[in-house]
Amino acid sequence: MTDTLRLHPERLLPADPSTRRIAQDLYEEVARLPIISPHGHVPAQWIAEDTPFGDPASLLITPDHYVTRLLHASGVSLSDLGVGRGELDEASSRAAFRLLCEHWPVYRGTPMRLWLEQQLVEIFGAHEVPSAETADRLYDTVAAWIARPDARPRTLMDRFDIEVLATTDDPCDDLRHHRTLAEDGSFTRSVVPTFRPDRYLEPAAADWVADVDRLAQVSGHDTQTYAGWVAAMEGRRDFFRSRGAVSTDHSHRDLGTERLSTGEAERLYADARAGRISTDAGDRLRRHMVGEMVRMAADDGLTMTLHPAVHRNHHAGTHRDFGADVGADIPLAVEVTRALQPALSAHGTDPNLTLVVFTMDETIYSRELAPLAGFYRSLRIGVPWWFIDAPESIRRFRSAVTEIAGFTRTSGFIDDTRAFLSIPARHDMARRIDCGFLAHLVVEHRLTEEEAAETAVYLVSTQPREVFGL
Amino acid sequence: MTDTLRLHPERLLPADPSTRRIAQDLYEEVARLPIISPHGHVPAQWIAEDTPFGDPASLLITPDHYVTRLLHASGVSLSDLGVGRGELDEASSRAAFRLLCEHWPVYRGTPMRLWLEQQLVEIFGAHEVPSAETADRLYDTVAAWIARPDARPRTLMDRFDIEVLATTDDPCDDLRHHRTLAEDGSFTRSVVPTFRPDRYLEPAAADWVADVDRLAQVSGHDTQTYAGWVAAMEGRRDFFRSRGAVSTDHSHRDLGTERLSTGEAERLYADARAGRISTDAGDRLRRHMVGEMVRMAADDGLTMTLHPAVHRNHHAGTHRDFGADVGADIPLAVEVTRALQPALSAHGTDPNLTLVVFTMDETIYSRELAPLAGFYRSLRIGVPWWFIDAPESIRRFRSAVTEIAGFTRTSGFIDDTRAFLSIPARHDMARRIDCGFLAHLVVEHRLTEEEAAETAVYLVSTQPREVFGL
Amino acid sequence: MTDTLRLHPERLLPADPSTRRIAQDLYEEVARLPIISPHGHVPAQWIAEDTPFGDPASLLITPDHYVTRLLHASGVSLSDLGVGRGELDEASSRAAFRLLCEHWPVYRGTPMRLWLEQQLVEIFGAHEVPSAETADRLYDTVAAWIARPDARPRTLMDRFDIEVLATTDDPCDDLRHHRTLAEDGSFTRSVVPTFRPDRYLEPAAADWVADVDRLAQVSGHDTQTYAGWVAAMEGRRDFFRSRGAVSTDHSHRDLGTERLSTGEAERLYADARAGRISTDAGDRLRRHMVGEMVRMAADDGLTMTLHPAVHRNHHAGTHRDFGADVGADIPLAVEVTRALQPALSAHGTDPNLTLVVFTMDETIYSRELAPLAGFYRSLRIGVPWWFIDAPESIRRFRSAVTEIAGFTRTSGFIDDTRAFLSIPARHDMARRIDCGFLAHLVVEHRLTEEEAAETAVYLVSTQPREVFGL
Numbered sequence A, B, C: 001m002t003d004t005l006r007l008h009p010e011r012l013l014p015a016d017p018s019t020r021r022i023a024q025d026l027y028e029e030v031a032r033l034p035i036i037s038p039h040g041h042v043p044a045q046w047i048a049e050d051t052p053f054g055d056p057a058s059l060l061i062t063p064d065h066y067v068t069r070l071l072h073a074s075g076v077s078l079s080d081l082g083v084g085r086g087e088l089d090e091a092s093s094r095a096a097f098r099l100l101c102e103h104w105p106v107y108r109g110t111p112m113r114l115w116l117e118q119q120l121v122e123i124f125g126a127h128e129v130p131s132a133e134t135a136d137r138l139y140d141t142v143a144a145w146i147a148r149p150d151a152r153p154r155t156l157m158d159r160f161d162i163e164v165l166a167t168t169d170d171p172c173d174d175l176r177h178h179r180t181l182a183e184d185g186s187f188t189r190s191v192v193p194t195f196r197p198d199r200y201l202e203p204a205a206a207d208w209v210a211d212v213d214r215l216a217q218v219s220g221h222d223t224q225t226y227a228g229w230v231a232a233m234e235g236r237r238d239f240f241r242s243r244g245a246v247s248t249d250h251s252h253r254d255l256g257t258e259r260l261s262t263g264e265a266e267r268l269y270a271d272a273r274a275g276r277i278s279t280d281a282g283d284r285l286r287r288h289m290v291g292e293m294v295r296m297a298a299d300d301g302l303t304m305t306l307h308p309a310v311h312r313n314h315h316a317g318t319h320r321d322f323g324a325d326v327g328a329d330i331p332l333a334v335e336v337t338r339a340l341q342p343a344l345s346a347h348g349t350d351p352n353l354t355l356v357v358f359t360m361d362e363t364i365y366s367r368e369l370a371p372l373a374g375f376y377r378s379l380r381i382g383v384p385w386w387f388i389d390a391p392e393s394i395r396r397f398r399s400a401v402t403e404i405a406g407f408t409r410t411s412g413f414i415d416d417t418r419a420f421l422s423i424p425a426r427h428d429m430a431r432r433i434d435c436g437f438l439a440h441l442v443v444e445h446r447l448t449e450e451e452a453a454e455t456a457v458y459l460v461s462t463q464p465r466e467v468f469g470l
Helices: A017-030 A045-048 A056-061 A065-073 A092-102 A111-122 A136-144 A155-161 A176-183 A210-221 A225-243 A262-273 A279-300 A317-324 A341-347 A364-373 A393-406 A420-443 A447-465 B017-030 B044-049 B056-060 B065-073 B090-102 B111-123 B136-148 B154-161 B176-183 B208-219 B226-242 B264-273 B279-300 B316-322 B341-347 B364-373 B392-403 B422-445 B449-467 C017-029 C044-049 C056-060 C065-073 C090-102 C111-122 C137-146 C153-159 C176-183 C208-219 C224-243 C261-274 C279-300 C316-322 C341-347 C364-373 C391-405 C421-445 C451-468
Strands: A036-037 A162-166 A190-192 A247-250 A301-306 A356-359 A379-380 B035-037 B162-166 B190-192 B245-252 B303-306 B356-359 B380-381 C034-035 C162-166 C190-192 C247-250 C305-306 C355-357 C379-381
Touching: A017 A420, A017 A447, A017 B364, A036 A420, A036 A447, A045 A155, A045 A176, A045 A190, A056 A136, A056 C065, A065 A092, A065 A111, A092 B111, A111 A420, A111 B056, A136 A176, A155 A420, A155 B422, A176 A190, A210 A225, A210 A262, A210 B279, A225 A262, A225 A317, A247 A262, A247 A279, A247 C090, A262 A279, A279 A341, A317 C111, A341 C224, A364 A393, A379 C044, A393 A420, A393 B392, A420 A447, A420 B316, B017 B449, B017 C153, B035 B065, B035 B422, B044 B176, B044 B190, B056 B136, B065 B090, B065 B111, B090 B136, B111 B422, B176 B190, B208 B226, B208 B264, B226 B264, B245 B279, B264 B279, B264 C017, B279 B303, B279 B341, B364 B380, B380 C261, B392 B422, B392 C391, B422 B449, C017 C421, C034 C451, C044 C153, C044 C176, C044 C190, C056 C090, C056 C137, C065 C090, C065 C111, C090 C137, C153 C421, C190 C305, C208 C224, C208 C261, C224 C261, C224 C279, C261 C279, C279 C305, C305 C316, C364 C391, C391 C421, C421 C451
Parallel strands: A036 A162, A162 A190, A247 A301, A301 A356, A356 A379, B035 B162, B162 B190, B245 B303, B303 B356, B356 B380, C034 C162, C162 C190, C247 C305, C305 C355, C355 C379
Antiparallel strands: none
16 A cells, blocks of 8 residues: 555644644635746747647656756666656656656655645646655556646646746747747737846857857847947847846856946957957956846846856766756855945946846845845845745745845745746745745734735735836 | 734744743843843933934934835935935925835834834834824824923933943044033933944045044044054043943954054054055054954953944945935955954953954854854854844844853843834844743753743843943 | 752754654654764773773863863863863862853753753763752762763663764774774674874875874885875775774865876975975865875775864964863854865766765855755765754754755764763754654645654664765
8 A cells, every 4th residue: 555645735834823824824815826937947839839748757857957966866867867868768758757756755855845746636636655666657647647638838827827937048049939929819828038148248158259149140230349249138138028028037156247447348358259368357247248237127127137156067977968957056155245236336226127136045145135135126135046945945035034124125936947837836835935934923923914914915926026027 | 994003912922832931931031121232323412411302204214224224125215214314394204204104014024113113102102003094193193202391312211221321432532421421410321432443443444544633633642653543542442431431343344353563563554644555455454453452452341342344335326425324234244263363362261351243144153153252251242233133033143153152152132223212122122032032942941941031131131231341 | 959950851842732742753763773973082992991981070071172162261261170181180170070060051052051961860860950059969979970880981882872983093093992892792882993184184284294204104105205195095094994994084174176187296295295385285285185085985985074164273372271172173164066076076976985074154055065965976964063063053954955955965963072971962962853853844744754754763773874884
């Protein structure tokens, strides 16, 4: 006999009975509100073409580095999980799925476990705890679901009640799938692109010259000069806005925004074009360019999200064999107060500008981000993201920032995921934890229940709309 | 109908019923103990001249950057709150007060809300929740209170039972108001000055030469040489001690205390006098001077409080239009172990020396401050201060430092405020949270109730007296 | 009448009644499991020779810097506690013991208090709370226990059910006591050495040349060249393994593992041998050597523990008068992501390698260590250590790392102590707190009770065996 998989209705709510009762009431207010997902990595093509999902492993395991990395740490090779192997045949997919089920205990205490459980029960209707014994039956259940005609992205957009879904896109992308969706009168949901220009802002990177050459082609602006680069960027931002974009997304080693003089910027840009810029000078030019993007954001109103300080592709062998984005990106410490000072001093009180800083360096919450966002109207504190998009971490976040900046200075939840089926579970987890935190304030008589209910709805519905201009 | 404003007697106490009962009992022991406020920013003149308060906005909003900054982040201009405008006419004051009330929800989850609520109920006898609808009535209530003959600083010193109140003063100040108070036999409370010499320790700052010239005039010591500077400082410290001072207060970019050779110090000092010292050399001389202040503190017994690593006047436009101390000061990371090593190695076991380090960089609590204070008798861990003088933050503080250094190595609570009327609410919050933490230890059988009660009283009464030599 | 000392059976378990009930059930599963102590500082000689303990102060106070440092911070001289004085006569020991008892309140809220209480009750059968009044009676009780024939290390190894006890040893040590124990058929416990080579990896340190000369003598390898140094290290590691060692232990200022070219390493090594290496070059060579030790660990399978970033001997006077390891070592911030990248990129997926990183810089838990250990099979997150081996800190640790890396990527508990009698209390505290954390997950329906029980046993029994290859 195997254990039954159950989702307890009170899961993730605080233990204390009075607090839990209040948290449940608050959760009832927000549990069924539409999902707004203003930052994520689901491909627009899936929705545009209503692509059927592939095999169970390709659906739930292979592309999700949250899931694969902990198996990898447990001694499972990424290759056996299907990473880097394209489409999987049935035997390979089943074998990868079995590896997940056999290693189920390694996920104890993690959000991946909770997300997967919720998918198993609510989407696939499975009732068995994953294990070596149940692996094949669970595989069959998932495979049968995939074969159903309603197991399609567009149907799920409705079933999950995803009102807005943002994708992440290269500035040179033609956004044809977004256009298809926008022009499709039968599609009532909103799928919007996000402008992600990192590669064009790293002048010392190997591919940069080729990248800005392509940018010139696509934009019609000559990118031989810094002024041309600015015009090209502005042009592509305009194009993205015309396709529904509400934000741009940025990730560099640091948050620096220090401006150069025009002459210095032009000189360094010319060096970069000539392929002779140093790493250090490349960083200085990049910080200037990021500052330029802040200026553009203040001009055109695209919200600007920043999630700096990640050591990408930490393990050389994995990068060589499997490429990027396979779970080997590791956070670094980050500094905000000095780094954002030039941009905030110039644009921080501009009502047209919204910057959101996400971090995995929790030390900056109370020390830097909340003090800054509690003064500058343009700055929002990004909710916990990536590794710390998880129950205890969200509690630490609310504990650290609320006392300094209240609830109105945060970003609203983002799921930041490629794992389409996990989106409801991720939003549900955040809603439960936020309701628990609000209940904690109520039970200590720091907030009334009415205020808490209003705030719970605000965090789920109003805030993301406000922050992302939806 | 508007909501009724109530202060729940169990507010800020832990949710778990057993823990709350113990916390209540502990709180009963300390709730009515006199307030000792050994560090703050209330002007001595107010007390000396028993100055009536001005209008409601000038009393509760304009000078309190905790309150104004979150309104500013919500898009309200500082000017509309009265900042930088001197005395406010009735219309302006009422308009500013209305802005506060209309934005009341932005304070949810913050201590500012709790402090203001407690003032509204306990001082003004108001019973309405601030809102656009109630703003004018609340304004009138506060205005009527201000007009009362007992709404005066001296009466409130008694009513709040403030036994000791420390002000913050320039070394060149003549402390006439402190003298007035000391010589006034009818005034039974203690108002003591605090020696705040920062500007005289930044030799690379623009005004430094003029500042030390003034110091020469006031002290009667020639400050053309480093030896003269030392003599002038010692002289002013003596003067402050003669007027009741118990501490000196210091805030620089870092905590460095590295000494220079006498020759090097003299040479750099001469460079600074000649206006030709570099920023870097200025920092080195400043660290030497801070080390000198530690030496003086070990000699004359004045407690030395340090709260380093703040980026002052972060927003250029606000600084230009409204000056300093208007909410645009932002914390930075800080390092203690290496920075204080020279001073602690020289004086850290001296029974006559007390250093208190306050921080907004919480990372140093368990990593550096508690380990240091758990070894050096001269070092005390400053309680949470400024942005983190708040319930969750105080809990994190006790959680981080107590296991390493116990209760006896902390500083006692400081309110650090200019908002005179908020002093009782601030001390009350800290007492409630500390009692909650002690109750948490009791309910886990880590402390007996008797020990917890003794410790609660110790933290409120004995510790600040001990740390500040009162 | 004095207070009665009691150990409450529910101590250190969470307050909420449902959570506590679950935690108690979990604790019942692990409370009596054998102790595995894979890292500590008890001398092998004590066990080998079954040395009787000395006087009460030398047993409980003098060698335990956790205990002495907080008395020192309270104004007690280390000398009066017997530090640096060798054997204590009865009067001195009694006086030191009285100082501890008189200052008992300074330990409130600390683990030292809980460890000492548990020793007083469970080992010495004492029932009085330490105080000036009870000091002499308690001293007599302890002294009487010391005189008992069963108050001997070997008997206590059985009574405490210590299955494995690791010592910490110099690479040049002949490990004669370990040999004695291994060859003694009547001794059924395991006492294993640990290879601690720090001094041989600091080429810029004053004694380094003499140290590697001694290493040459002991190992039979010429350490005039870098290749000889490598051979000598490998030889001594082999010897340690032949004596039962399962791990090597390392503590340097940073975690750097950057490799040099062979030529560069040889050149710097030659400079160091000639006594003309700079501090900076010494650090670079040391990082290369640490990288070399990682390579050796991947070859010979000895687990490698690292606990970097401590400012040793912070107080010059104490170092001069009392030497090292007397409580004046203070943590520093540490960086992992970049520092370990060379070693992890080269060996991080090697199934034969196990690295454990311990830290007192809690900021790296969620930011760096858990993300790294959640990807690299060779890396384990060290449990809280030294100052943060304490209830609240262990909770923060589990809260920070579990969501990212689960339970399987941590190290298992280590007591790291010289205080032999405190070992059971230390393991008991960790077991209680871990059970409380697991119960917290159960009560929020994030884990079933069966899974929690399995995990509790795993953490106590399976994990340390797995991590240390026992």
